[in-house]
Amino acid sequence: MPDITEIVDSYIAAWNETDPQRRRTLVERTFSADASYLDPLMSGQGVEGIDAMIATAQQQFPGYPFSLAAGPDAHHDRVRFSWSLALDGGEPVARGLDFALIAEDGRLRAVTGFLEGQ
Amino acid sequence: MPDITEIVDSYIAAWNETDPQRRRTLVERTFSADASYLDPLMSGQGVEGIDAMIATAQQQFPGYPFSLAAGPDAHHDRVRFSWSLALDGGEPVARGLDFALIAEDGRLRAVTGFLEGQ
Numbered sequence: 001m002p003d004i005t006e007i008v009d010s011y012i013a014a015w016n017e018t019d020p021q022r023r024r025t026l027v028e029r030t031f032s033a034d035a036s037y038l039d040p041l042m043s044g045q046g047v048e049g050i051d052a053m054i055a056t057a058q059q060q061f062p063g064y065p066f067s068l069a070a071g072p073d074a075h076h077d078r079v080r081f082s083w084s085l086a087l088d089g090g091e092p093v094a095r096g097l098d099f100a101l102i103a104e105d106g107r108l109r110a111v112t113g114f115l116e117g118q
Numbered sequence: 119m120p121d122i123t124e125i126v127d128s129y130i131a132a133w134n135e136t137d138p139q140r141r142r143t144l145v146e147r148t149f150s151a152d153a154s155y156l157d158p159l160m161s162g163q164g165v166e167g168i169d170a171m172i173a174t175a176q177q178q179f180p181g182y183p184f185s186l187a188a189g190p191d192a193h194h195d196r197v198r199f200s201w202s203l204a205l206d207g208g209e210p211v212a213r214g215l216d217f218a219l220i221a222e223d224g225r226l227r228a229v230t231g232f233l234e235g236q
Contacts, residue, residue, distance in 0.1 A: 040193040075158040078230045099217045112196045
């Protein structure tokens with residue numbers, strides 16, 4: 001079973017991967033089959049829905065990589081971590097905090113995103 | 119239906135209220151009947167369980183009031199907010215971030231607490 005650091009690394013990698021096949025592999029590695037994602041702007045259901053949502057988001061900020069800014073901080077079946085979206089060495093164009101439930105197999109099953117500075 | 123700011127104010131007030139009857143009233147106002155609370159150190163189920171958990175916590179830091187440090191930041195049926203535990207004007211002895219689901223009647227139905235600086 002992957003630990004939560006591996007899963008969150010895989011989550012960030014999925015948001016950064018624009019090759020459809022490799023992204024889909026990362027999404028499957030990160031999210032349980034019944035996973036959901038919800039933030040103020042986007043939502044996705046299941047592996048297919050979340051993959052499609054990420055593909056759409058990537059078109060809005062092409063070339064801006066996500067990186068982990070803090071965490072993961074996990075207890076029981078809960079985790080939070082912070083991320084930023086910035087060109088290398090530049091000011092972030094977006095920052096956020098994600099909260100998720102961890103499924104029994106270690107993958108994420110319900111993710112809520114919050115945006116900083118909104 | 120109370121808005122989320124009222125509910126989070128009521129949540130903070132419940133943690134600060136040591137009179138058993140008044141605390142119970144605040145807990146009922148804040149949490150739905152099927153609510154749960156889980157942080158790294160404590161857990162409580164339902165209004166009665168959460169009330170008992172808060173009573174226990176109050177004995178550990180008697181006289182230290184909770185206050186809202188940031189938020190609430192809500193979207194859809196999700197909310198997050200930060201709190202601190204400090205004597206008036208003093209350095210916080212604890213700080214945390216809470217995440218919750220909001221029930222249809224506006225009360226909190228699932229709360230996850232995270233502690234800062236752990």
